Amino acid sequence: MKANLSHPRIWRSQYLQSIELVHGVSKRYSLPRHFHEELELGIRQGDGWQFNYRGTMYSVPSNTLVVTQPGEAHYADSTSDLDCTFRGLRVGIDLLQQVATEVAGCKTALPSFGMPLVHDRDLNTQIVQVHQALEQSISQLEQQTLILNLLAQLILRCAENPPRQAKLGEERQPVERIRAYLEDHYSQEVSLEQLAQIANLSSFHLNRSFCKTFGMPPHAYQIQVRILQAKRLLRKEWSINKVAVETGFASQSHFGSHFKRLVCVTPRQYIQDSKNVIDFDA
Numbered sequence: 001m002k003a004n005l006s007h008p009r010i011w012r013s014q015y016l017q018s019i020e021l022v023h024g025v026s027k028r029y030s031l032p033r034h035f036h037e038e039l040e041l042g043i044r045q046g047d048g049w050q051f052n053y054r055g056t057m058y059s060v061p062s063n064t065l066v067v068t069q070p071g072e073a074h075y076a077d078s079t080s081d082l083d084c085t086f087r088g089l090r091v092g093i094d095l096l097q098q099v100a101t102e103v104a105g106c107k108t109a110l111p112s113f114g115m116p117l118v119h120d121r122d123l124n125t126q127i128v129q130v131h132q133a134l135e136q137s138i139s140q141l142e143q144q145t146l147i148l149n150l151l152a153q154l155i156l157r158c159a160e161n162p163p164r165q166a167k168l169g170e171e172r173q174p175v176e177r178i179r180a181y182l183e184d185h186y187s188q189e190v191s192l193e194q195l196a197q198i199a200n201l202s203s204f205h206l207n208r209s210f211c212k213t214f215g216m217p218p219h220a221y222q223i224q225v226r227i228l229q230a231k232r233l234l235r236k237e238w239s240i241n242k243v244a245v246e247t248g249f250a251s252q253s254h255f256g257s258h259f260k261r262l263v264c265v266t267p268r269q270y271i272q273d274s275k276n277v278i279d280f281d282a
Helices: 093-102 120-134 140-158 172-184 192-199 203-214 218-235 241-244 252-261 267-274
Strands: 006-013 016-034 039-045 049-053 057-058 063-067 074-091
Touching: 016 093, 016 120, 016 140, 016 172, 039 120, 057 093, 063 120, 063 241, 074 093, 093 140, 093 203, 120 140, 120 203, 140 192, 140 218, 172 192, 172 203, 172 218, 172 267, 192 203, 203 252, 218 267, 241 252, 241 267
Parallel strands: none
Antiparallel strands: 006 016, 016 074, 039 063, 039 074, 049 057, 049 074
16 A cells, blocks of 8 residues: 655755655555665654554554664554644664764764654654754754754664763863854854864764853854844844845745744834834933
8 A cells, every 4th residue: 555645745955965854744644564774763743553663563642753773674554534744854874873973972883773662752842843943944054953963862862772972071162163153154054064173073062062151052043143133234224135135044034033033023123113212311
């Protein structure tokens, strides 16, 4: 029986070549026995489904993450009276190995996941949020950071023999260099690998150290700097579209959503409110 997903979508981001994403909505979902060369992370939101893996049939509740090892044959089947959403991430083993090594701070074995069902509400919520974010026009830095954090948490919480997480040291000077670089190049697309090279740290270690020092990850700091610059340009009566382009946002709507989230008003409201100057000497 073939999968019966209405308008399924399978794609790769230009910034995440080791990740394949799947998104579909259906009442019926059925796949014959097959396997993937990647680690597959799948989650179905809606009625539960049946999953046959390593000779065992599992009944999978809604919003439960299913982890399938590379090369392991499996099949799935589900019938529902309501539309259900399926989200999948297929992770290349090279990327999985890289993240495990960065988490441990030294060369380590490829993570193995014995149990296919992950009953971890926080992790299951995280994978849905990451998948939803990757469907949007977000920056290269944010995409790479979201995937790095997700895979690190998966390895630390679910791997059979998880590596011991390397301890943070004193990295104030390297992360200060990264902060200065983000401020000087706020409108440019930068990768996590670029920043890691500048700091001479692994991507995972850089992200943790930056968060510890400045209270937010590099991609969030980049967005904050962009918004601060956008406010200056809006006060100079630049058009909203021109400001979005100048500050490095993928689109005007993407700029507007971040502006509203951080400033609490839309760019247009900010322009209007900036004209209201109170003269206390009057």
